């Protein structure tokens with residue numbers, strides 16, 4: 001039975017992904033921030049379902065806290081990590097640029113380092129939720145995998161750091177790590193393809209006007 005760890009599990013895409021992975025028989029661990037108000041509405045139907053008591057586990061944690069992320073990785077030893085946690089609001093990122101960089105850029109580094117330090121390089125695959133905002137001031141229409149990035153907000157710049165640190169750690173340490181740049185509504189389809197280790201693009205239908213994603217299977221860890 002595969003174990004997945006999801007950050008941003010209470011967010012839009014995290015909650016869809018949780019449903020999808022549980023339906024595929026995964027055990028899902030999610031990281032949530034402590035709040036005085038409940039903020040788990042999107043996953044309450046799963047978390048409160050007695051039939052799923054052995055399928056979904058929540059851990060308090062914050063993406064700005066390395067020691068906490070390391071402990072969660074040591075405890076859960078996930079087969080797959082889906083890093084969807086983010087300060088995801090583009091306009092707000094101009095008001096909290098430093099926080100946005102911490103959560104959207106440096107937290108990705110924290111996870112990749114934790115995979116290395118905890119000794120999970122051969123076991124754990126890492127998915128980074130990237131964004132079409134990387135194309136920002138678009139350099140060509142439609143965008144392809146070769147279109148240069150031109151991020152136009154602190155949010156997009158932070159996500160671009162995350163994008164490159166994923167590639168860097170894959171090449172430097174052979175971590176199985178992938179970026180997904182996609183239309184939001186396609187996320188579950190895309191994740192499924194990653195999780196079964198198939199090239200996902202064969203499955204994207206003609207209705208999709210563009211997408212780009214990078215999964216360098218040939219360069220990934222022997223887990224393949």
Ligand SMILES: Nc1nc2c(ncn2[C@@H]2O[C@H](COP(=O)(O)OP(=O)(O)O[C@H]3O[C@H](CO)[C@@H](O)[C@H](O)[C@@H]3O)[C@@H](O)[C@H]2O)c(=O)[nH]1
Nearest residue numbers: 008010011012013031033061062063084085086088129131
């Ligand atoms: N544990 C933890 N969670 C955090 C932190 N900061 C933000 N989060 C969580 O991150 C989640 C972000 O969810 P949304 O704001 O709903 O984003 P989304 O629509 O799911 O989008 C995500 O995926 C997109 C690509 O599919 C990305 O483009 C987007 O940036 C984001 O990663 C929320 O549950 C929020 O509580 C933190 O420091 N710690």
